[in-house]
Amino acid sequence: DAGITQSPRYKITETGRQVTLMCHQTWSHSYMFWYRQDLGHGLRLIYYSAAADITDKGEVPDGYVVSRSKTENFPLTLESATRSQTSVYFCASRPTNTGDQPQHFGDGTRLSIL
């Protein structure tokens, strides 16, 4: 089915571990985004990508790494997880970055770091 999928849906890990969250979209959208959602903060942009091999920082990039070797995939890696990175993570895509195009969101990954 066409759409945007995130995996895993739930993840529990320990501080200091590396963890990768996956995002896959089937629309061939150029733009992809990673957000974290925390109570009282709404959605905050971590990283975004305009195309394969083009990425840029958002509002809260520290402690995260992204890559985009293929248009359809945009993994987010926490190289050494900290408790403050416990959150719900959302991936989104849009075909272009003109304002008349809304974003399409995945169902999120709930990440707990113990």
Place this chain on the structure above:
Amino acid sequence: AQSVTQPDIHITVSEGASLELRCNYSYGATPYLFWYVQSPGQGLQLLLKYFSGDTLVQGIKGFEAEFKRSQSSFNLRKPSVHWSDAAEYFCAVEGGSYIPTFGRGTSLIVHP
């Protein structure tokens, strides 16, 4: 720079009552404006968007929003709320950077 404020963290309404969720934005020109809804355990779904033309826009699920330039507002309305409308609602603003900024969200509680 662009910013958006949703003044109400929680809104409680009775089923069948009317609803208005507030959104105020800051941007130097006319921005792109969006309302999204998030049901528990799910991602955000677009309700409606505004970028030009008629200032009253219709969306899905019976929602509408009105862009008021003089008040820098884009409030979401529904004439009669259903229990299934209980969710988190996010307003988003997008200016020249073409990267949207989201509000902190308003949680809608619907009483039977």
